[in-house]
Amino acid sequence: MLERWVIGVDIGGTNLVVGVVPCAGGRPLAITSRPTRSDRGADAAVDDIGTMADAVVAEALASHGGSRARVIGVGVGCPGPLDLARGRIIETPNLGWRDYPIRDRVASRLGLPATLDNDANCATYGEWWQGAARGAQSVVGVTIGTGVGGGLILDGRLVRGASGGAGELGHTTIDIDGRLCGCGNRGCLEAYASGTSIAARAREGIEAGASSEITRLVDGDLSRITALTVYDALLLGDLHAREVLLETAELLGAGLASVINLFNPEVIVIMGGVTKAGEHLLSPLRSAVRRRAFASAVDACRIVPGELDGAAGVVGAAGVFTALMEAAA
């Protein structure tokens, strides 16, 4: 019998990514992305997902042969909070969609059974299933992009918690009276270490008088600074960019030290755009963690960048579908 496939869907604040993944695991056979443009509403995104799925399945069949019957289902990863049992979006601050039955809409558009899980859970699961955390018993995944997300894996299973909300690493408090976070709390890790916050801290430094290559890179328009601009300046040897990154490592280090003391994981996988900064970030991050957390727990934990780049969410969403099918069989 021909190897079976699952479609993985990763709904992000910036991009939709859809790919075809072998049930047995492996990198996507075909993958495509396009801007989410969430302001068009969730129905338009589901239409796009359908079109993209048709395209990647056609591409994979063209290379590998067989018929559409090879595809047995679709796993969807989406920002939350989600109602996992009912397959619904409760609310997505970064997309603006509320109370939407995303799982069943995707299932009916594709004519396939579907599963739903949190986007950061999916990315973490992808890195455990096929990436940097393969074989580990306990894994913490950290996704750094528009926000800071997280996922926990224990003994090969995602920890979902009492209401499907576990893993919200970005909303752990590192500074009790600190910056106001989008979630309403003060001093959340996300308010300091997300891509958005990295860009904001870089801009604030320049506004306060720091001289930086960043200013030239955005043609003097500081509102155009993104985390990517900071990495580009860093690679040019810019001192202000370096300082922003060291500060990010310190802030992220405080958050990860808490997680290490609490969960004592074997691996922490860092995912998202910040991994472009590579050892410029990871090396001071590891030092900050070592200064703050218990030595025995730090010694037991590898802190590594993800290996799947932009595909972790797609691979993981497909993996979540496969795992649920196997558990049900």
Add this chain to the structure above:
Amino acid sequence: MLERWVIGVDIGGTNLVVGVVPCAGGRPLAITSRPTRSDRGADAAVDDIGTMADAVVAEALASHGGSRARVIGVGVGCPGPLDLARGRIIETPNLGWRDYPIRDRVASRLGLPATLDNDANCATYGEWWQGAARGAQSVVGVTIGTGVGGGLILDGRLVRGASGGAGELGHTTIDIDGRLCGCGNRGCLEAYASGTSIAARAREGIEAGASSEITRLVDGDLSRITALTVYDALLLGDLHAREVLLETAELLGAGLASVINLFNPEVIVIMGGVTKAGEHLLSPLRSAVRRRAFASAVDACRIVPGELDGAAGVVGAAGVFTALMEAAA
């Protein structure tokens, strides 16, 4: 056949507690405690544990009949960090013992097979097995005494982590540049919300000019203030004590909100002396958590005081022994 029993041992910074617990579960049939006096060294404490175990077994046999053969093993709970695989204390800041084979020393003194786990893990397990968290799938236990300890339970099993160090809730950062903690990190929850820290904040307030019943309760000797003095003053209607307790609720609330967002537990059990403050603490604590954590996760989580009082550690240590025996069988 007569019901079998396990001896539970809870080694604390202040007291040793030893009890006899039925393998099938239940409150201790006999229990006793005495001061740890850790400065005498670990060997002296093991001798005491042996004497205490003989006494509680004799008492239980006098009431329930049978012979010492009813006792099949001993579970030991001890502050860490511990090397669980080898049954050794690595280091115990609150006791001052280092690199000591506590499990095997207790086993050989009692002539029984022994297991070892972290003290806060044992207390949490006790409340899950026989106390306030019975039946819950995901539990966070918080012990507030000399320090702040914690334990995590998922699907009926303690989460021990990659090196046996999981659950160190007291050493999650709530204030990145805050008070120096005994562990070397800054701004740990323990540095604000332990019994020791509650007493320190009460004293600092009085030194800064606050008028309080507390001063009278310690006959003007502010070095004698403990967390218990603060609760006693609270029950007398003292405003400064109330303020210290509200501040404790806010600080503890920030720490627990992080844990709720990260682990999304069904129950959080608060254990230790602070539970004497009852709803005076729990009610503002629940409000602080609700202000800080995601509503769906807060709605899914009960925050309750422990039911086993001083026996949680003994019951849990016995339960850990029983669970490991069953897993091995």
